Amino acid sequence: MKNFLRLNASLLYWVLVAPFKGEMFKISPIFRQMVSIGVRATPMVALTAFSIGVTLAMQAAHSLQELGAEIYVPDLVMVSMLREMGPVLIAVIVIGRSGSAVAAELGTMKVSEEIEALEVMAINPISYLIVPRFIAMLVMLPALTILGNYIGVFGGWAVCHFALDVTTAGYVLRALESANTWDLYSGMIKSFVFAWIIITIACNAGLHVEGGAEGVGQATTQAVVQSLLAMLVSNAILTSIFFFK
Amino acid sequence: MNQTTEAVVEVTNLFRKFGDRTVIDNLSFTIYRGETLVIMGGSGCGKSTLLRHIIGVMKPTSGSVKIFGQEITTMNDVEIAEIRRRFGMLFQSGALLASLTVGENVALPLLQHTDLSAEEIDETVTGKLQMVGLNGFNNLKPAEISGGMRKRVGLARALALDPELLFSDEPTSGLDPIMTAVVDKLTLELTKDEGMTAVVVTHDMTSAFRIATRMIMLGRGRILAQGTPDEIRTHPDPEVQQFINGEPDGPMPLNLSQDDHEHHPHVKARPLVAARHRFRHKMP
Numbered sequence: 001m002k003n004f005l006r007l008n009a010s011l012l013y014w015v016l017v018a019p020f021k022g023e024m025f026k027i028s029p030i031f032r033q034m035v036s037i038g039v040r041a042t043p044m045v046a047l048t049a050f051s052i053g054v055t056l057a058m059q060a061a062h063s064l065q066e067l068g069a070e071i072y073v074p075d076l077v078m079v080s081m082l083r084e085m086g087p088v089l090i091a092v093i094v095i096g097r098s099g100s101a102v103a104a105e106l107g108t109m110k111v112s113e114e115i116e117a118l119e120v121m122a123i124n125p126i127s128y129l130i131v132p133r134f135i136a137m138l139v140m141l142p143a144l145t146i147l148g149n150y151i152g153v154f155g156g157w158a159v160c161h162f163a164l165d166v167t168t169a170g171y172v173l174r175a176l177e178s179a180n181t182w183d184l185y186s187g188m189i190k191s192f193v194f195a196w197i198i199i200t201i202a203c204n205a206g207l208h209v210e211g212g213a214e215g216v217g218q219a220t221t222q223a224v225v226q227s228l229l230a231m232l233v234s235n236a237i238l239t240s241i242f243f244f245k
Numbered sequence: 246m247n248q249t250t251e252a253v254v255e256v257t258n259l260f261r262k263f264g265d266r267t268v269i270d271n272l273s274f275t276i277y278r279g280e281t282l283v284i285m286g287g288s289g290c291g292k293s294t295l296l297r298h299i300i301g302v303m304k305p306t307s308g309s310v311k312i313f314g315q316e317i318t319t320m321n322d323v324e325i326a327e328i329r330r331r332f333g334m335l336f337q338s339g340a341l342l343a344s345l346t347v348g349e350n351v352a353l354p355l356l357q358h359t360d361l362s363a364e365e366i367d368e369t370v371t372g373k374l375q376m377v378g379l380n381g382f383n384n385l386k387p388a389e390i391s392g393g394m395r396k397r398v399g400l401a402r403a404l405a406l407d408p409e410l411l412f413s414d415e416p417t418s419g420l421d422p423i424m425t426a427v428v429d430k431l432t433l434e435l436t437k438d439e440g441m442t443a444v445v446v447t448h449d450m451t452s453a454f455r456i457a458t459r460m461i462m463l464g465r466g467r468i469l470a471q472g473t474p475d476e477i478r479t480h481p482d483p484e485v486q487q488f489i490n491g492e493p494d495g496p497m498p499l500n501l502s503q504d505d506h507e508h509h510p511h512v513k514a515r516p517l518v519a520a521r522h523r524f525r526h527k528m529p
Contacts, residue, residue: 105344108343109342109343112338112340112343113336113337113338113340114340114341114342114343116302116336116340117334117336117340117341117342118342119302119329120300120302120329120334121329121334121353121354121357121402122325122326122327122329122330122354122357122358123353123354123357124322124326128357
């Protein structure tokens with residue numbers, strides 16, 4: 001825990017303070033990380049979001065059809081995608097894909113003395129290794145969430161269009177009418193917080209690996225389990241702050 | 246030989262304890278500009294630990310280490326980084342960044358600490374790699390070259406910024422005799438012609454006597470002997486003689502128990518039978 005807080009403090013220093021002291025972090029590694037964390041995850045995110053959209057629509061239709069209120073299916077898909085399903089499930093995908101990869105990569109660098117070598121070359125490992133991953137994650141997880149929201153809503157449309165008596169125009173109108181901007185923004189805030197949690201936990205686990213390959217494996221497991229738990233708990237807290245007054 | 250009396254590294258009364266085991270026991274010595282100091286000693290006698298204290302990666306229990314006249318044990322990260330730009334370090338394993346190519350590894354210190362243009366960096370990188378006998382390897386990844394080559398790339402990287410002071414941890418282990426000679430010749434040239442100071446940790450005796458201007462022999466965390474190569478060759482201590490002649494029988498202990506070796510606080514002695522239950526305990 002102490003290590004974790006210290007990592008957060010030095011990250012904030014290298015992102016917010018150091019650039020004004022003439023120690024600007026390099027931009028190109030951030031884009032490289034954005035590609036591996038964000039761009040390469042788009043197929044998985046798309047598939048996940050589409051399945052969730054379809055599932056939500058089918059569940060909603062099943063209950064609402066009995067009341068003859070199928071017209072409310074788009075409302076339900078839209079609001080639950082934006083507020084909960086989008087941010088949470090896409091964070092789950094990113095934890096499994098990138099959280100584990102970052103922890104394993106940094107852990108391997110730690111055990112093979114690469115991080116010590118960086119320090120001895122007077123290159124700060126936080127600035128050189130962690131900052132690009134941190135910024136890339138903070139940008140890409142919300143971006144992936146927006147993409148996922150679109151695709152999830154599209155999945156809902158697919159169910160309405162092919163299986164229910166809801167027209168495309170009706171779907172779009174209902175969906176837009178039901179959601180307000182705060183639904184979108186609350187989801188974005190959530191996914192920003194999740195991004196922070198995922199990347200700091202993964203980096204912290206990786207940087208403090210001890211004892212060879214076994215340690216790397218443990219750190220990876222630890223990063224995935226801890227960030228999943230922290231993400232779900234913080235989601236409950238954020239939902240209670242945003243919507244449960 | 247342009248050896249001077251200017252101290253580059255001063256170690257005074259250095260102690261380091263892991264738990265209740267003393268790994269470095271009251272060490273004091275000085276390294277002068279332009280000399281090649283070879284630190285020898287058996288495996289696990291604290292050579293690498295000593296090196297880690299000198300470069301400020303580990304903090305001593307007590308005592309002082311001065312590099313270029315500045316105390317490194319009490320410095321903050323910024324001051325240490327400043328000092329570290331002036332010396333190079335070759336790690337035992339090479340410690341190359343696996344995600345970068347060989348060329349990018351050598352270029353790394355140049356990219357981070359200088360404002361050279363891309364062409365100048367390219368030129369320097371190729372030059373340094375040629376110095377260690379590696380031509381045309383720039384675009385390979387460390388995983389694609391042999392261990393000895395990795396070590397030589399590590400040396401090229403340590404020399405990238407033309408350091409005043411070079412620390413080498415086992416520079417020649419894993420190298421064939423010809424490459425060992427090449428690396429030794431390089432060290433000699435750099436110290437003689439460029440006035441670089443070299444600190445070499447090794448237990449390769451041929452190489453040690455070839456490059457050393459002064460030698461220190463460590464044992465049980467203490468200095469067993471120090472002096473010029475000739476003084477060491479004729480040193481009366483039987484332990485020193487056993488070591489430099491590589492004899493299996495002599496005063497040096499053959500077997501180390503866990504207590505004699507590096508102390509890991511999390512390692513508890515346990516009977517071998519317990520090993521089969523290990524996995525069950527370790528899963529989180």
